[in-house]
Amino acid sequence: MSDLLLLGLIGGLTLLLLLTLLAFAGYSGLLAGVAVSAGSPPVRNVTVAYKFHVGPYGETGRLFTESCSVSPKLRSVAVYYDNPRTVPPEKCRCAVGSILSEGEKSPSPELIRLYQKFGFKVFSFPAPSHVVMATFPYTTPLSIWLATRRVHPALDTYIKERKLCAHPRLEIYQQDQIYFMCPLARQGDFYVPEVKETERKFRGPAEASDAQVDGTDAAGVPLETQITDSWMLMGGG
Secondary structure (H helix, E strand, O other): OHHHHHHHHHHHHHHHHHHHHHHHHHOOOOOOOOOOEOOOOOOOOOEEEEEEEEEHHOOOOOHHHHHHHHOOOOEEEEEEOOOOOOOHHHHHHEEEEEEEEEOOOOOHHHHHHHHHHOOOOEEEOOOOOOOEEEEEEEOHHHHHHHHHHHHHHHHHHHHHHHOOOOOOOOOOOOOEEEEEEEEEEHHHHHHOOOHHHHHHHHHHHHHHHHHHHHOOOOOOHHHHHHHHHEEEHHHHH
């Protein structure tokens, strides 16, 4: 085989590999448009089984795996409470798990006990009247990586331009779509009990005592305002 023929073969295989990778990325959502809007939520009130995590959001993959392992047919959900651009990675908080039921239907006691057996807690989220939302294709594991880098900046821009109070940030994995949702009302109802516990831990015993008395931190800033600002500061706003 001549050197020219060998180079041609290598070049052809390289081109074929690149085309395959591009096709895979396109199928995963690389070229999908991201449309952000405000309106009715994509889901109703839900009951979820979750595990709370404090640390880099990149470490949450194992929690998704755990919740899916318990009941693979249930939809996965994640609630992110902090802006990773303004909060140190080791202090970022989130809750990850599965949706046990939606609407008026209650989860079965057997399902609750099953998740509790594996260390999950159960909590209910309401259906807010209005949310900021977006969707992204969920066709491959690469879709998740693409979504985090394309949808969140789009949400940040939409919220910042309109000066909205939209927090926390939810991701719901439903069939072939990832739903992103930021409540515009009843935000406090989406904060699991561990969030307040970590607020006290991070501020220290003295500051926590002050916050419990008048609802502010040591500098006099309302705790609810701090939580809101953690997302409002996204994108440098």
